[in-house]
Amino acid sequence: MPIYYPDADLNNSSSFSSLEKRAVASLASLYGFRMLGLFMVLPILALYMDDYPGFSPLLLGVCLGIYGLTQAALQIPLGLLSDKIGRRPVIVGGLLVFIFGSLVAASAETSAGLIVGRAIQGAGAIASTLMALVSDLTREENRTKAMANIGASIGVSFVLAMIFGPVIATALGLSGVFWVTALLGCLGIIIFLRWVPKAVTVQRNRETHTDLQQIRGLLKDPSLLRLNFGVFALHLILMAAFVVIPALLSEELGIVGADLWWVYLLLLGGGFVAMLPAMIIGEKLQRQKLSFTTAVVCVTLAMLLLALFRGPLLTPIMLLLFFAAFNLLEASLPSWLSKVCPAGRKGTAMGIYSTCQFFGAFVGGVLGGWSVQQLGVDSLFLLLAAIGFVWWLLALGLEAPKAMQTVVLNSGDIAYEDFAKLILKVPGVEDILVVRGEQLAYAKVNKKTVDMSGLKPYLNL
Template sequence: MLTKNPMTSVERRAVGALALLYSFRMLGLFMVLPLLALYAVDMPGGTPLMIGLALGAYGFSQALLQIPLGWLSDRIGRTPVILGGLLMFAAGSLVAGLAETVPGIVLGRLLQGAGAIAGTVMALVADVTDEEQRTKAMAIVGASIGLSFAVSLVLGPVVAGFGGLSSVFLLTFVLALGGIVVVFLGVPRGVVSREHAEVGTRPGMIRSVLATPALRRLNFGVFSLHFILTASFLVIPFALQDTLSLPREAHWKIYLPVLVASLVGMLPLLRLAERHGKIRPVLVGTVVMLLVSVAGMTLLAVPWVLCVALWLYFVAVNYLEATLPSLVSKAVFSGGKGTALGVYSTCQFIGAFTGGALGGLALQYGGVLGLFVLCLIPGLFWVRSSLGVTAASPVVAQGATSAS
């Protein structure tokens, strides 16, 4: 539905501030993704298993605390929870930045994840916007996440080139403090916290969400995506370094053009899925593309193959990150969107943690081939389950039945 009126100046300011806050936080989390494996391998305790735990540790505490902190924000207010989460995130960044061992980084990443305020920020977006502007506001914040991911892959190696991995964590600490400033300067005071259908977790609906087959498939999909994403970044940086003979501080020279090209590569997939109603085949094909690209990057030490595989990888990741939440919104029963998205986010973070932990274990004892086989397992199950994703209308009907 088209909105009748544009956002007010207060809404624009608040949504812009919250999008900036969200991007600061995600930028800090994403920047270490292409760097941690490369730099931590030279630190005490730098085994593949410990590096994998360091990569995925934030997902564990995120998954554990996301829903409880959202519930708490309904009771005591959004701003105290957000400020507390940012302080925790800043403390974790400082611990990781000052750590001299990989277990110290694991501790810092756990603390970073404990600042699990994603759901609370989205709830505050709903609090400060009129109902007819809410979808637009959510889209603005969502776009900031995708932009943060792209910027982090380029900015991280540049920052690390000046001061190593610790400089990236210390920049993350500064960004967290900057987020606190944004809250005080950009978010209106006196906003009343309330539960929304669009965000959070509504009491009594988790069982209905878990009982809806379409939502179960999508939750497994985002779990698998972040499992593969985190596990694969245990080896992608080394592939760039060894196959392309590219020093680690120069990896941005590959990430930047590949990311830009991947956005172009997404367009035919989006057009085919949305305009021509080919959601299921495009989804299945994109998951297969992701698995093929991981195989090309991990198993074949050929420069041109690596570059093509990296492009396919980011086409697949960007398409799936953009599409899966949309499918959740279409598949959910009436009044259950907030619960569905809360469960979806929790599955995402669980995937990041298990992908890092099990990926490190597989790499330590099975090498690169063992890591690829590990990624293949959830990927193939995802392909199989995605064959059940249908058009929006029957899925919604099925979800409404399970909720009644």
Template sequence: MSSNPLSSGTMQPAKLKLTPTERRASLMLSLLFASRMLGLFLLTPIFAVAALSVPGGDDAAKVGIALGAYGLTQAFLQIPLGMASDRYGRRAVIVFGMLLFTAGGIMCALASDINWIIAGRVVQGLGAVSAAITAWIADATRPEVRTRAMAMVGGSIGISFAASLVLSPLLVGEFGLSGLFWAISLLGFVCLFIAVALVPSAPRVEKPIVQARPRDVLRHAGLLRLNFGVFCLHFILMALFMVAPGLLSRLGGYDSAHLWEVYLPVILLSFILMVPAVFYTETRRVHKVALEVAVAGLAVVLALMPLASHNFYTLVVLLVGFFIAFNILEALQPSLVSRVAPVEYKGLALGFYNTAQSLGVFAGATLGGVISAQGDTSKVFLLAAALAFVWFLTARGFRSGPSGQEAGG
């Protein structure tokens, strides 16, 4: 009896269900990604204030460099480590990267001044393993269930950010800035344990070794559109969070220690509402349509935010809408990268993708800060909305390959 679900002539598709191995790999890799992202996010909500406790921490320029150094060095290393993961394996590259991440955290914990913290942050950024983790998920799952696996990773970003808002002030208040860096280093050890002991091995595709070339990725129109998309998504996220906390504090009366009471339910509710959309995208194979609708929704929500600048509850509702679109796109886009990238340079393609993401984080935070410093928060929302609209125009031309077939179709 044939095991092929289409061989009987009934033409009934196989059920879209994760196998036990796929489920375990997806859960463990999501936990790995979430732990690493929590280590990144923990510093963001509190560092500008906590840095005053170390020599040189009153130099705003150096504090900014210390906070951003991780993202810049990560952007430079995503592509080389993505290529290395294609050649030497995902697990080996992730272990190497997390060792660097942990070493950098320990350097920061032992730092005597802001300059040593900058050095430690640079070392942390050298452990750029996002591409290798994402490629490992793609290796471990079938294309028809991959978006569901990627959704776990996408959701981990929002959940990790929410957790950082709760934990960061508590850790600094109890143990100081050095204690926060020790906690970040401990998360590095957690990631090492997960990568070494808990993630099952994924079968490698037996293909002749093909030298991956960056120009192959740069000439691929579909990958370029996806890279631009993730740059926009994280530019928008960081620009938004340069102004949203101040608005929530002013309109709702929340101080920095209690903003988590707003963020946590917003992110969790949006994640719950995102799940049916991801399931519908998978079962109906409408990945391109889902991409366009989510980006259009993002643009509309951002365009409405200036109108919500004087009403707390309207702003909260729009933030829920923002994170629904954000979580869908965070899950959908890496899945599309893994679909359109040839297997021999999947890691390289995801390296470019994660480089674009890191650059978007840096650019969004920088430009959002410059504009918000002028006192008009609506300009930040309108800039983000305009960028989302440009992204929507590019997403309409997305195809999976030279045949013009839609991704996932």
């Protein structure tokens, strides 16, 4: 969840301007098309890749997760490059790389060719650059809503991918899925060039940009370490599970490829409905830690029972429990990070977080494939349950997050030392980052106790 940038009234934020509406709608569509293409292979790769020469469960896992390795390696560098040469060339270049990777995979005749194509797909790592462009094209007070729209497009893409992947694969085969993915990349370029407005000015904002000098300090923060391990473990478990979930549904439950789409729709839709009450109650009653750790227990329990007691009734129930817990954790982790991240460091912290997320997907794919090949399906689920248990132990050390938010301020001509002292005197301000030579400052405030009237003259609107 992106951080909230308030105006003077915490209960009323500005509506989108026409330019902002156009920017958010086009970028959310672009992001959604790209992620739809990446996700569509998840529910069907395990069912179709064994037709390719050189297939093995290990290579299946590598093919599933390899995009995460190239994403993790290139996301921060490409984001920094976009700061220097501009967002548009990096985004268009990344989409062209994504399209090329899709074409390589669509034309592949061996398992190795599929892996190369997936790796190239991930090398078009433009997620952080797209988020930075959202910041360039929206005002501070509207940025939370803009980021929420992007996040919603990712969630919708995941659900649609679980539906369209099996449908397209049934009609056109695995190569057809990659041809459609390449088409989606082309649509993304058209949307970007035709509808995304050009940023007139770019203001460096440490809440959305990466600063390499902040990385070492953030890697030592105990709360951020636990959250980064959490997203690493969550996507490790997800990708490793998808090494075997399609086979469980088709071979053990007898659900053929043409029917997989409605099974995934029921599992994901049911999981979403099941997680909403837990998340809402946790937020309203300030019991986020309880709902969070309970969700980790649910993931762990689902993996354990899938290892020990699979069957026509229990397997769908455990998968439903897993997807419900996954949805809650996927939404809770970035929200929690934004609340505990030190002021003015969220851009860098989110870069580290996303790198851990993608690297977890890579490790999960490789670990899942290796485990199935060497140890079997039951042992894989036991291993994933053990990882979930370690995550639960670490999560117990998290402190419940306060109702915090970061406010971006403009110091004007006031000396940075004097400005920091001035802002820290305002009730409810708990931390501030003021950098010599920069006009923007970043104050961490408690939403329940902050006196916004003391900050109103300095808000960066």
